[in-house]
Amino acid sequence: MMWKWQNNKKLEYEDIFKHLDKEKVEYILIGGTAVILHGVPRNTADVDFMLNMDRDNLLRFIKVMKLLGYQPKVPVSPEEFADPVKRKEWQEEKNMIVFSFTQPDDPFMTIDIMINSPIDFKEAYLRRKIISKWGTEVSLASIEDIIKLKEIAGRKQDISDIVLLRRAERLQNG
Secondary structure (H helix, E strand, O other): OOEEEEOOEEEEHHHHHHHHHHOOOOEEEEHHHHHHHOOOOOOOOEEEEEEOOOHHHHHHHHHHHHHOOOEEOOOOOHHHHHOHHHHHHHHHHHOOOEEEEEEOOEEEEEEEEEOOOOOOHHHHHHHOEEEEEOOEEEEEOOHHHHHHHHHHHOOHHHHHHHHHHHHHHHHHOO
16 A cells, blocks of 8 residues: 655555544445455555445545545535535536545545445445454455446456456355
């Protein structure tokens, strides 16, 4: 995972998970980092999440982003992300799929949030896998759900991830 220094403190993506747990944010880790945690070696530069889009949950998530120095990649107030009308407007007018938070001094430190998940969050949340990692609990999307999301995205990397995730699943299941 990538890291940087902020106010003489090493800031890691791992810090996000500790704060999400502390603030009781309902999230599911998806994307490349989730693929890695399911045992597939690959590189990734960002962290991808699905969130419970309840306003209170989103405000807790935004609190964590602010605490760790993350800002929206687009020039809007972070609290606008908690507004369902704004999110719908961004989807319809800007074709926004993810809302990104980034570190101002390091644009490679990026957090992407699905703005409207193609799979049901509540059902995926029930299927998630809780793992202990980096001194905290991490809410990890099931292999099944990651595969569904990657099938929908259909990019070259996604197809490769699907093949490797299915192999990892067979190995885990014996």
